[in-house]
Amino acid sequence: MTEDPSPSRYSIVVLSAPAETQSRSMLPIAQELNRRDHRITYVTTQEFAERAVITGVDVLVHESCPTYGLQTDLWGCSGPADPVCVEATLDWAEAIYADFADDVPDLVLYEASTRITARLLTFRWNRPAVQIYPSFANGDVLVRDDAAVSDSGIDECVSGLPADIRERLFRFLSPAEQAGLSPSDFCTRPEPLSIALLPKEFQADGHLFDSRVAFVGPCIPERRMNERWQLPATGLPVVCLALDPELLGADADFLRSCVDALAGQPLHVVIMTNSNSEGVLQAAEQLPNVEVHEWVPRSVVLRCASAFVCHSDLNSVMESLYFNTPLVTVPTCASERAVADRVVELGLGVQMPPEAAGPQSLVDAVVVLVGDLETGRQVRALQRQARRAGGARRAADEIERYLEWIYEP
Structure with missing residues (x-):
C-alpha cells in the first residue's frame, strides 16, 4: 500500500x-x-x-x-x-x-x-x-x-x-x-x-x-534532454550573437551584412534571430563557420562561447557571466544602458551604442574581446561571485x- x-x-x-x-x-x-x-x-x-x-x-x-x-x-x-x-x-x-x-x-x-x-x-x-x-x-x-x-x-x-x-x-x-x-x-x-x-x-x-x-x-533554467547543440570540431572560438528584433531592430539586410563580415574571421559564429531570417539561413548554409538559428538553447551555446553579443538586459548578461563568457553589449533602452555601463565598469566586456554597432564594428569588437586576457580574468572572478x-x-x-x-x- x-x-x-x-x-x-x-x-x-x-x-x-x-x-x-x-x-x-x-x-x-x-x-x-x-x-x-x-x-x-x-x-x-x-x-x-x-x-x-x-x-x-x-x-x-x-x-x-x-x-x-x-x-x-x-x-x-x-x-x-x-x-x-x-x-x-x-x-x-x-x-x-x-x-x-x-x-x-x-x-x-x-x-x-x-x-x-x-x-x-x-x-x-x-x-x-x-x-x-x-x-x-x-x-x-x-x-x-x-x-x-x-x-x-x-x-x-x-x-x-x-x-x-x-x-x-x-x-x-x-x-x-x-x-x-x-x-x-x-x-x-x-x-x-x-x-x-x-x-x-x-x-x-x-x-x-x-x-x-x-x-x-542568476537563476539559470535547467538544461533539458532535448536542448542540444553540437560544438563544432574546428576548434575555432565560438561567438554567440543574439540578433533579435529587440537588438537594433535587426532586419534581413543587417543580418546578411553580419554574416558577410564574420565569414572571413577565424571564429565559429552562432547567430540567434527570430525575425526575417529565411534569406540569412540560406546564405549561412554555404558558410562552414556561421550558423543562423531561429531557436537554439542559449545556455548550451554560452557554455562554449568566447564572446556574447547581446542587448544588455540583466538576464542575458547574468547568464553570459554565469558561463564565463565576455560581453559585447548593445543597449537599446535606459535600463539596458545601466547594465552595460556596469559591464564596462567591472571590466567584463565592451559597450557599443546602437548607432555605432555596424557589422564591421561588431566584428572588430568581438575579435579584440576574444583575445583579451584581462577581460577573461575579470569575467572568471564575476562568474565565481555569481555562482556563489x-x-x-x-x-x-x-x-x-x-x-x-x-x-x-
Whole structure:
C-alpha cells in the first residue's frame, strides 16, 4: 500500500510578465519551490504556459497579464493615475482573486513589473509578498520612509479617475480597509523581503542594502534532454550573437551584412534571430563557420562561447557571466544602458551604442574581446561571485525562511 503524498507546505501564487526574459528567471525559482512540496500556481498567458507546465508547477492561463515599468506606482504618485492602466490592472486582479476565491494563497511571489496587481491582491487577501527584481535592486528600499506617502497622496492620485473605475477600485479594496489595513501603509512600503537576480558585487551600491534584499545571482533554467547543440570540431572560438528584433531592430539586410563580415574571421559564429531570417539561413548554409538559428538553447551555446553579443538586459548578461563568457553589449533602452555601463565598469566586456554597432564594428569588437586576457580574468572572478550567490536554491531558501517567520511559531 502506497502512502498518500504529503500535503503542500505553503500555497504560493507567482506573477510574472509574459516575456522571455522574465520567465527564464522566474520559472527556475518556481520550480525549486515546487520541488520542496510547496503548491505553486504560475500565472501567465497561453504563449508561456507550456514552458511553465514543463517545470511541474500548476499553471493558470489568463488572456493578458498587464505589466508596467519599474517606476510606475498607483499609490502616492505625483500625478493622476492612468485610467487605462488602472482598469487593466483591476481586470487582472479581479480575475485572479476569483480564481482563488475558495483557497487564498499564503504568499504572492511577483516580478517587479507586476507589482501593482500583486499589491492589490496582497492588500485584499491580507497576505505577505516577496518581490523579484528583474534588474538592479531599487534604491527605494534604502531611502523610502513608510510615512512619506499619505492617504491624501493616494486620494490625489485616484481623484482624476472616472467615477466608475474609482468606485471599482475602492470596492475591491474596501474589505481590507474595513479590516484595519491602510493603503498608505501596505501598498507603498518596500516588501520585508525582495530578491535581486544578480550578485551583490554587480550592483554598484550593493553594500548599502540590508537583509531586506537577497542578492541571489542568476537563476539559470535547467538544461533539458532535448536542448542540444553540437560544438563544432574546428576548434575555432565560438561567438554567440543574439540578433533579435529587440537588438537594433535587426532586419534581413543587417543580418546578411553580419554574416558577410564574420565569414572571413577565424571564429565559429552562432547567430540567434527570430525575425526575417529565411534569406540569412540560406546564405549561412554555404558558410562552414556561421550558423543562423531561429531557436537554439542559449545556455548550451554560452557554455562554449568566447564572446556574447547581446542587448544588455540583466538576464542575458547574468547568464553570459554565469558561463564565463565576455560581453559585447548593445543597449537599446535606459535600463539596458545601466547594465552595460556596469559591464564596462567591472571590466567584463565592451559597450557599443546602437548607432555605432555596424557589422564591421561588431566584428572588430568581438575579435579584440576574444583575445583579451584581462577581460577573461575579470569575467572568471564575476562568474565565481555569481555562482556563489546561490541562484534559485538560495532564492527558495530565503522565501522559506520568510514564510516560517510569518506563519510558524
